[in-house]
Amino acid sequence: MTHLPSVTRRKILAGLGGLALAAPALLRPRPALAALSGRPFVQPALDAGRMEAGRRVFDLAVATGGHEFLDGIETATIGINTGFLGPILSARAGDALRMNVANGLGEPMTLHWHGLHLPAAADGGPHQEVAPGATWSPEFDLRQKAGTFWFHGHQHRKTAEHVWAGMAGVIRVSDEEEAALPLPRTHGEDDFTLVLQDRRFDAAGQMPYDANMHDRMAGMQGDVMLVNGLAAPVLDTAAPRLRLRILNGANGSFYRLHFADARAFYQIASDGGLLAAPVAMRETVLSPGERGEYLLDLADGAVAQLRAEAFGAEAAMMGSAGIREVMTFRPDAARTPAPALPERLADLAPPPAPTGATRTFTLSMSGMGMMGDFLINGGQYDHDRIDFSVPLGATETWIWDNTTPMIHPIHIHDVQFRIIGRNGQPPAPQEAGLKDTVLIGPGEKVALQVRFDDYADAVLPYMYHCHILEHEDAGMMGQFTVV
Numbered sequence: 001m002t003h004l005p006s007v008t009r010r011k012i013l014a015g016l017g018g019l020a021l022a023a024p025a026l027l028r029p030r031p032a033l034a035a036l037s038g039r040p041f042v043q044p045a046l047d048a049g050r051m052e053a054g055r056r057v058f059d060l061a062v063a064t065g066g067h068e069f070l071d072g073i074e075t076a077t078i079g080i081n082t083g084f085l086g087p088i089l090s091a092r093a094g095d096a097l098r099m100n101v102a103n104g105l106g107e108p109m110t111l112h113w114h115g116l117h118l119p120a121a122a123d124g125g126p127h128q129e130v131a132p133g134a135t136w137s138p139e140f141d142l143r144q145k146a147g148t149f150w151f152h153g154h155q156h157r158k159t160a161e162h163v164w165a166g167m168a169g170v171i172r173v174s175d176e177e178e179a180a181l182p183l184p185r186t187h188g189e190d191d192f193t194l195v196l197q198d199r200r201f202d203a204a205g206q207m208p209y210d211a212n213m214h215d216r217m218a219g220m221q222g223d224v225m226l227v228n229g230l231a232a233p234v235l236d237t238a239a240p241r242l243r244l245r246i247l248n249g250a251n252g253s254f255y256r257l258h259f260a261d262a263r264a265f266y267q268i269a270s271d272g273g274l275l276a277a278p279v280a281m282r283e284t285v286l287s288p289g290e291r292g293e294y295l296l297d298l299a300d301g302a303v304a305q306l307r308a309e310a311f312g313a314e315a316a317m318m319g320s321a322g323i324r325e326v327m328t329f330r331p332d333a334a335r336t337p338a339p340a341l342p343e344r345l346a347d348l349a350p351p352p353a354p355t356g357a358t359r360t361f362t363l364s365m366s367g368m369g370m371m372g373d374f375l376i377n378g379g380q381y382d383h384d385r386i387d388f389s390v391p392l393g394a395t396e397t398w399i400w401d402n403t404t405p406m407i408h409p410i411h412i413h414d415v416q417f418r419i420i421g422r423n424g425q426p427p428a429p430q431e432a433g434l435k436d437t438v439l440i441g442p443g444e445k446v447a448l449q450v451r452f453d454d455y456a457d458a459v460l461p462y463m464y465h466c467h468i469l470e471h472e473d474a475g476m477m478g479q480f481t482v483v
């Protein structure tokens with residue numbers, strides 16, 4: 001590869017910038033976007049499926065459609081049973097499930113159950129391709145703790161494009177341990193699901209997946225913040241305390257969440273379920289793919305404005321993309337005082353003692369600057385290569401060593417793992433619970449304890465990858481079998 005002198009490079013970049021400015025699309029005014037903020041907050045429909053011979057069955061029709069993000073403009077999208085995103089699937093731990101996934105896209109796709117522990121054949125990763133017009137109907141048991149999970153497209157090299165268009169939804173799991181706690185859990189009354197994403201629209205109000213070289217490096221980001229497909233909605237509520245189930249469903253944006261008045265709130269659950277105890281915080285970062293459940297007290301009657309400072313993979317070099325308004329909570333005058341917070345939430349056993357291998361995953365980049373490929377242990381994803389096998393029942397130590405100047409949120413299929421060390425330090429309390437996605441900052445080394453139970457398959461693998469979807473599609477992914 002030739003190494004351009006920096007002056008030449010700068011001239012080239014300036015030239016490209018000049019071209020971009022002259023493009024007519026950018027000179028046209030943006031459609032009337034402001035008109036659509038401030039609408040009432042809406043959640044995706046809650047779907048409890050239907051019972052068939054003791055099995056909870058969900059029908060999920062994936063199709064192209066449209067959604068009104070901007071006033072009076074129909075934007076082309078992908079939705080699941082609706083125009084944009086999909087339903088909130090509601091199920092109980094221990095349920096036997098069947099998912100009927102119908103592909104109405106006109107092109108191959110997959111649908112992956114992010115965070116769920118299940119057989120590799122049911123995982124919905126790149127090896128469970130659904131042909132156009134076909135229906136895929138995996139059956140599996142819901143072996144989870146109560147928590148907030150999600151599902152999204154995972155087609156090889158198309159994950160970013162499919163999720164950007166709207167191919168994602170939430171799974172809400174309940175169990176007895178959680179039901180015994182004094183926590184808000186009435187959907188739409190004191191329990192709300194927020195899918196956070198950002199998008200950018202072209203002059204015609206469309207959001208084509210047109211990732212440029214920078215987007216592929218830093219992760220695709222947009223300037224319009226959306227919650228459940230709405231810009232800056234408002235929720236009027238009479239509840240003194242709300243439970244917010246927040247999913248970062250963005251392609252490439254990390255969100256530093258906080259309230260405009262810097263009020264404290266409490267995290268009660270991480271990716272895989274309840275934390276040991278509520279964790280008080282004034283801000284928290286959610287990476288692409290991560291979920292958190294939070295309690296927001298409104299008993300003082302003050303309006304609460306949720307904000308997100310959005311940043312991409314290269315934040316260490318480039319800083320953040322700015323602070324966006326997410327949504328507004330407007331308490332009713334007639335609220336009652338909030339009950340006392342539970343002191344304990346879940347009995348989280350300490351991470352299991354390792355019985356198996358220690359594996360190191362080194363994140364690196366080839367080449368330089370904008371030309372680099374993202375690598376795990378020096379290689380890129382190969383659809384026909386299993387990178388390693390784990391013996392069924394093993395508890396392994398997986399060490400992620402980020403030698404790049406970028407942030408990578410690393411996700412492992414099939415498991416809920418425990419973080420045992422971040423740069424040699426114990427994890428923060430909100431990171432000490434069940435996790436399936438973890439932020440690895442530039443230069444960081446993060447150690448995980450991962451247990452592989454129940455399901456073995458000599459042929460079909462699970463994935464591990466960066467959840468910046470542009471990095472995943474570019475090959476920052478590997479696959480393992482449990483045997």
Ligand code: C2O
Nearest residue numbers: 112114289411463
């Ligand atoms: Cu959320 Cu492999 O994915």
Ligand code: CU
Nearest residue numbers: 113114115413
């Ligand atoms: Cu996953």
Ligand code: CU
Nearest residue numbers: 408466468471
């Ligand atoms: Cu990455």
